[in-house]
Amino acid sequence: MIWHSTGRSEDGVMCHPVDGESWQKFDVDYPNFSSEPRNIRLGLAGDGFNPFGNMCNPHSTWSVVLTTYNLPPWLCMKESSFMLALLIPGPKAPGKDIDVFLRPLVEELKFLWQSGIRIKDTATNTFFMMKAMLLWTINDFPARSSLSGWSGQGYRACPTCNEDTPSYRAVNKVVYIGHRRFLDADDPLRMSFKFNGQPETRPTPRHFTNEDIQEQLGRLILRKPGKHPNTLKENMDRQGFELNRSKRSIFFELEYWSSLQLKHNIDLMHVEKNVGESLLGTSMMNDKSKDTSKAREDLKNLNIRRNQWLQKRVYQIEKENSPEFHKELSALSMGSQMDVYTYTACIINGVRFMVLSRDAQRKTQNSGVLTVCENGEKYYGQLEEIMEVQYPYDYSTVIFRCKWFDTGDIPDDNFISIDTEKEAYQDDQLIYASQAKQVFYIREPVNHRRNQNNNPRCVVEHVNHQNIWDLPSDNARVQNAYSDSVQDVDNVEVENVDIVQKDSSPGARLFIEFSHTFKAMLT
Template sequence: MPIDKSWLTNPNRSSPEYKKGLNSFIEMCKEQVDDRGYVRCACAKCQNSVLISFTKMKFHMYSFGFCRTYTMWSYHGESSIHPVIVVDDVEPRNDMDDVIEDVMGERMEEDTNTNEGNSGTESRGVRDDFEALLKEVQSELYPGCTKFSSLDFLAKLMHIKVKNKWTNSSFDELLELLQSSHPEGNKIPPSHYVAKKTLKKIGLGYESIHVCKNDCALFWKEHHSSQNCPVCNESRWVDTNTKGKKVAHKVLRYFPLTPRLRRLYCSRHTAKDMIWHNTGQSEEGTMRHPVDGTSWKEFDIKYPDFSREPRNVRLGLAADGFNPFGNMSSAHSTWPVVLTTYNLPPWICMKESSFMLSLLIPGPKSPGKDMDVFLRPLVDELKHLWQSGVRTKDAATNSFFTMKAALLWTINDFPARSSLSGWSGQGYKACPTCNEDTSSIRVTNKVVYVGHRRFLDAKHPWRTSLDFNGEPETRAPPKQFSPADIEAQLERLLHRLPGKHPDFGGVTRKREDFELNWSKRSIFFELEYWPSLQLKHNLDVMHIERNVCDSLLGTLLMNDKTKDTSNARVDLEKLKIRRTQWLEKKGNKIFRPHPKYSFKITDRKLFCEFIKDVKLPDGFGSNIRKRVTDNNTNITGLKSHDYHILMQRLIPRPKRMP
């Protein structure tokens, strides 16, 4: 049967006829791909003279059209031909070739397979960007340059800028110098603005969303064109009378999640790792990845349709505040919200390169209980990814599937957990596990929690000890609250407007007794699966370990971070415990007896000298020895992993040799 080639005469490459004909040609030439995935390119530019990747050939066919003189498709399976001499891809490949192929392959495939009925306007715009990228990746940096394409050079230069924190002005000066020092006709951009505009075509950009100055609402979706906040009616702009471009009070940067997840699958370098969780489970019962935990397994049982497709994505979320101005005196709290993908193996999913910045919440103040206002775009996208999913190309199998995603939990320190979960980490019922059954008492200037012995075995000797709060502990552990219990508590909450406006959400209202420690119903409960999750909010162990070790080290060395204060001694006396540590009055002076748990001056120096002599294996930790002060009486400037080494390796008393 003769092959239909009438589509070749159609000049409109976005027409359904051209797409359908090109699809038939592509299906036919799949059998002619060599072991490297290369095929002769039949575009008007290459004219079957070079072998390039199968994916790149499709880009060429869209960008440059089909070779009109190629009427007998002998190289692509229309008839048998004599063996031909293999010609390598004459175009030198660089690091950006794979990137462009991954980006354009997924977009072009989707355009071909799912947008048959479109007018072609949007497709034409996409192809225009791709043609510009192809031109950039194939053009020389300057006439005669063989080492870099202009796009490859620009990507490497921008990476150096970000890595070394160059300012935009210094980068502009560097580009100006490079442009003037290279031969005429070079492709070096004149400014940082032009460089960003060029790389933006690769994708993975962000969306700027204006925010009310009081954190009441986003100027997004139905409020996109509003000039005043729909909650507090404050103006959107810093200066409403300016004639030029207006400046918003706050701008939220939102990095859409879906294109980043699809990029993981459309890249053949990462697609194969995205199903590791399905094949890499521990067989000896050791937990080395969340897939080995009970929470993951319970989720699979509750949602079998989701777990049946191993390419569906499992996510974890982390958020915390930091001061972008470093050690400057100005107080500022900017909050990044970061996602990681647990489909990947443990040695990849926890690498910095695997983290996906999803939101950048502006300061200068912490969002606090209004965190949900900023999370709205992300949660809406997560709801869509769970309910409908998105059509995605899997480069590992060269096939399409409907990708869905679920957020398994968050990982934060305790204050950030309060902002995300809605359960306040302060007050008499601060413990989110014990909930309304939290054991706490009031001491000097603070609340302390004294019910930890409830979790010990019934016959543990500490249960009968009077050294903790002067009473033996006979109670059983607090009950576990079911999703139905939590839902019942949340339904009792009073409605409060978000934001920090003094006339609305910003008014400090005392919680009613029936509201317990709930300050809000978390936005995550809008996710269908969220109430049933076994672990919703996880605490950052390294962060907590640092705080505990910092207090322990301060108490041992009796420095300014010690917890052994005069108020603490007064509290011991009020509780009538540890009589030997009570304050003693001699004349007009008050003394604190030296406790057994703190070093004397000679012991302090011995401990610091021991730390100073410690030798750690390469890569095990930073140089702790340099953190000891010159007079061998204190240790300062430790990092989180240093505290981990101290807690786990150096401070614990070693076992005696037999």
């Protein structure tokens, strides 16, 4: 019974609850109790089961079992060390009214903590006053709700995050997708867009102190256990200021309970079983699969893995040897690769474009961009970055990142003046290269006393290109217009590489315009 005081881990590896922070904190808070190693530390486990073994007959009998953590790990978890403290008959689970059945046990725990019991130590042949305390409970998540009084359902179901629980309303359930908040601030997974289409910038959920918990418990409305026909329904419903608490747990009557660092443990067996079944079921696509139509609708609403429907359909038509199947469609369904190539120049449909940083070193101008929306609205800007997004089977698409000007209301005539210092649409800078038309910006004339180059206002000059192709002969740094692949940028100077692409040519490589979130491609 004193193994916990002599058999502690010396290499920093946790082998027993005595090596944990919760046990050690309790020793500091209550030195009178911990000074006697023969005092008992108990763990309480509770759960329901069907004693008839027939799942068609809904019946739930609850057992409450105690175990002694004074013993070494190879003994405290043996069946011979368990003590059946309560057996709560069915046919229904007690739910939050379990405190009614726990009352005798809690009264005994209070007596063992305050007064103790005189007992003989056979090893030393002496008598001493043995005391006992309840270290924590062990249960699955539904049982934790019954024992702790914090409901495991709704928008604030997480007992750790408390009122700060990050929740989301899915198609037919509430889900919790804020687990990345517990990662370190510099963890790269925080900035990934693969989880819910957004980076995680929120700090770790705050720690609620004992004073915070007591303040929340003090706001609870006193309600009688059980169901009473004379009680109005509105008085039974939980109020907003009560958060997710359905009651004040009976364990708070124990003097030390509120100061415990860890009050309730989740049974790993249940978590391992449920998560394992879901993972294997989804991978093997059996009746345990979570890949349902509602789950896919949730992914679509969250703007993540939007190509899953297409991928599943493409897989089916490929398996059926359908004439609808094509490699281009398969590449589209699999999504883009993680690598993104950047260039400083490209040729699209016979028109050469250059990024602004490279264009500034030349006397000619090739960075002016115009794109026209479906409703005919025109947007003017300057090309700042050229990106090639790769897809499987050697397909790709080219994207322009542009600096757009705030043009205001532009009259529909031949004279358009733009203030190039006014920038707009900073969160929407990407277009497909095929959507870009080239324009030139000519600075407006100013008073002779002022430097012409400092004038921010420019006049837009539209150009009708003749689509004359620049076909290089032996220049290894520029790709042939009718080749099937973009030049390997690892073997040349990237600053001088041009992408050559003719969308209308039957010999050109296909550009797949897939409406991915481009931010996700670049992370």
